[in-house]
Amino acid sequence: MDTDRHLLLTGACVSAAALLAGACSQAADTAEGGAGxxxxxxxxxxxxxxxxDACLPLAPAEERVDLAEPRFTHPTRITNPLHPTSELRQIVMGGQVDDKPFRTEVSLLPGTKKIAYDGRSVETLVSQYVAFSDGRIQEVALDWYAQADDGSVWYFGEDVFNYESGVVADTEGTWQAGRDDAPPAMIMPAxxxxxxxxxxxxxxxKVFEEVTVRAVDQPVDGPYGQVDGAITVHELHLDGSTEDKVFAPGYGEFSTGAEGGDLEAVALAVPPDTKPGPLPDRLTALERAAVAAHESPGKAAAVREVRAAWDAYRASDTVAELLERQTERDLVALERAGAAARAVGPALRVAQDVTDLRxxxxxxPTVDRDRLALWTRQLAIDTDAGDExxxxxxxxxxELVWERxxxxxxxxxxxxxxxRRLRAAADHEDLAEIRRLAPELESLLPTQHP
Known part of the structure; x- marks a missing residue:
């Protein structure tokens, strides 16, 4: 998963051999054994x-570990502890980006995608990345990964969709191995x-990123306890900016950025943070209260019920720090919103937070079924408000939840x-058709929870 998807590089020379060896190295330097x-x-x-005119400060070629040709015998068995794609069902990340609440759902999709490059075909796993800013869709990406025989994980590209006001603004950052001579790229060494x-x-x-490992074998505070064996990497981006990321065993990408600025970190991952047993009664009560407040944004009595249920639940159970922080933040915003129009956003975010807690x-799948119901409620709210x-x-x-x-x-x-009918109506800003289809959508929502 790439969290810096919006940068473009133009005017660089491209060839398959150069890409595999490290992009646009001049032939003379390569012949002389030059280190980049x-x-x-x-x-x-x-x-x-x-x-x-300036060149990025790239590392010498001898420091790179991604120059050997990878072999892919069982590519979808991605078990590298620092990028365990095949073992993770869903990760929720939270934080603050551009002074707004930021939340992502990263989900392993069913099925695989075959990607052809350099005369071969490799089967890859598909990861769905969905980013929400202030509770609303901001970015969607489908990322493709495969594990090489030596245990390293390789990135085969992504389909990217960047949103503004609910509609796709651009697809910058999209790339795929085998297109335009693009090679697969190492995203985690063995x-x-x-x-x-x-x-x-x-x-x-088109896209470029260079990573240097700065520290290994680090302990980090996970959602529910210490996680050992994490690494910190330093990323160099196309605009010359840099960013630190932490990867942790069992989680993969664990945090991006730093406290005091833009920060995104794992709030909860499935299965590492799951706990056997039934849903606690007080969490069930919180869910009901959050749904009621979502259905009636700004209703004071409903907001008070959410506050009481939240305080009772978190006093009775251990809640991951980031989940607690984001739920409290969004509930305070809901309490301060007052009127219904201002409460729509906070009520949506609180409802999202409670699905994360569950x-x-x-x-x-059980939680995703209720996310379908959540977005069905939100569709009705936004249709009534006339917000195309x-x-x-x-x-x-x-569509994204249904894909899962x-x-x-x-x-x-x-x-x-x-x-499909809802999409056509939304694309044509036909709110009357959306209203007509709403009862059909609600009747089709799955209700059986395994």
Whole structure:
């Protein structure tokens, strides 16, 4: 998963051989055994997309660990402890980005995708990345991963969709191995060591990122206890900016950024943070209160019920620090919102927070079924408010959750048809058609929870 998807690089030379060896190294330097002395990936201004004259400060070639040709015998068995894609069902990350509440759902999708490159075909796992800013869709990406025979994990690209006001603004950052001579790119070595360098994105002319391992074997505070064996890496981006990330065993990407600035960190992961046993009664009560407040944004009595249920629940159970922080933050915002129009956003975020809390005890499909219901409620709220952009975003959210559930539905055709009609209506800003379809959508929501 790449959290810096919006940067573009233009004006760089591209060839398959150069990419595998480290992008645009000059032939003379390669022949002389130069350690990247002639390589220049130019700095790109993030806002304008203009390529400058300065070169990025790249690491010497001898420090890179991603230059050998990977072999993929069982590529979808991704068990690298620092990138265990095949073992994770869903990760919820939270934090603050651009002074707004930021939350992501990262889910392993059913099925695989075959990607052809350099005369071969590799089967990859598909990870769905969904980012919400202030509770609303901001970015969606489908990421493709495979594990090489030596245990390293390779990134085969991503389909990216960046949203503004509920609709796709651009697809910047999209790339795929085998297109435009792009190679797969190492995203995690088999056994990273301090000083290792690799490139999770390595397509000059479109996407590029260089990573240096700064520390290994670190303890970090996980959602429910200490996690040992984490690593810290330093990322160099196309605009010359840098960023630190932490990867932890059992979780993969664990945090991005730092306290005091933009920060995104794991709030809860399934299965590492799951707990056997039924949903606690006080969490069930909180869920009911959150649903009632979501259905009636700004209703004072409903907000008081959420506060009472939340205080009772967190006093009775251990709650991961980040989940507690984001729920309290959003509930305070709901309490301060007052009028219904201002309460819509906080009520949505509180409802999302409670679904996250439930992942501790319930399966991902069970929680995702109720996320379908959540977005169905939000669709009705935004339709009544006449907010076409929000409606379009709600339909997108429904489609994304359904993509995670569709494979297990006994009869998916009816929901498929309903969502296609909703998409067409949203694209045409036809709120009357959305209202007409709403009862059908509600009737198709799955109700059986395994």
């Amino acid at each position: 002395r002639g390589e220049c990936v130019r700095v790109v201004d993030e806002d304008s997309g203009r390529t400058g 056994a990273p060591e301090k000083g290792d360098v690799y490139r999770p994105e390595n397509l000059p002319g 992942l501790r005890y319930q399966s991902v 952009g929000a409606v379009a975003g709600d339909v997108t959210a429904l 559930l569709r494979h297990e539905a006994p009869d998916a055709a009816a929901m498929d048809t309903c969502l």
